Amino acid sequence: MLELLRRQPFEPFEVRLTNGEKHKIRHPEMALLQRSRIIITLPNSDRMVIVPLLHIASVETLQSV
Numbered sequence: 001m002l003e004l005l006r007r008q009p010f011e012p013f014e015v016r017l018t019n020g021e022k023h024k025i026r027h028p029e030m031a032l033l034q035r036s037r038i039i040i041t042l043p044n045s046d047r048m049v050i051v052p053l054l055h056i057a058s059v060e061t062l063q064s065v
Helices: 004-005
Strands: 014-018 022-026 029-033 037-041 046-051 056-061
Touching: 004 029
Parallel strands: none
Antiparallel strands: 014 022, 014 056, 029 037, 037 046
């Protein structure tokens, strides 16, 4: 996932969790990857989601529209 956050040019991607939630990362500053978790900020709000890496089911790049 670190590779996706550092990719130049940045390519948006989606993080899918084991509980079925999906979070789109449209800019590298929307996510902070730590040793055992990722912190994802939610657009247009002051909210964030803290996800243990163990709960990430998949990561997929998003198609450009």
